[in-house]
Amino acid sequence: MTHPLMPSVSPRGLRSIPVLLVLGLALAGAQLDAAAPIADKHVKRRVELMATQKAAITTLADMMAGRTSFNASKAKAARRTLVKTTGDIRKRFKKPRMDPNSHANPLIWQQWDDFETRAETAKDAAKQLNAYTLNGLLRTVPSMVQACLSCHETYRNAPNDFITH
């Protein structure tokens, strides 16, 4: 099976395309809203961490979709960013802090062990990212994206969720 835009993509890689569409839509709804600034500095930092992750995933998704050409050093830098940021999720969320414009679900602190496990799963997925080749990205980015979305599904209140339904 070949794809007109990506002739060297394996069938397994092609299956990642719906995942990327979901990612695009879900994260489009996850825009940082300039009109709703976050005052609490700790909340701000955890949202900034998430925005950094989104930028790294976007770099990889753009290469996978052919919007930019594959660049191994940029892909590796994005992987490094994701290993670091996913590794910091626990620390950035540990203290229960809220802000009127935060989208964090307070369940995080009632089910802290589960939240930690999801952060750990995301870190494992980041470490598993293969940034050496385009095929490597196609094989490994979908699990990373799944880890982002599955945590959001439970622990992020998304005012823009209608976009994905």
Ligand code: HEC
């Ligand atoms: C362990 C749980 C968890 C994981 C894993 C996770 N997130 Fe998040 N994310 C959250 C929570 C909770 C918020 C809301 C934080 C807030 O508003 O205080 C959030 C917010 C965001 C936001 C800001 C959206 C908004 O609400 O304004 C973006 C963008 C984002 N995440 C991207 C990502 C990406 C990309 C990944 C994967 C690389 C990821 N997240 C992985 C829990 C997670």
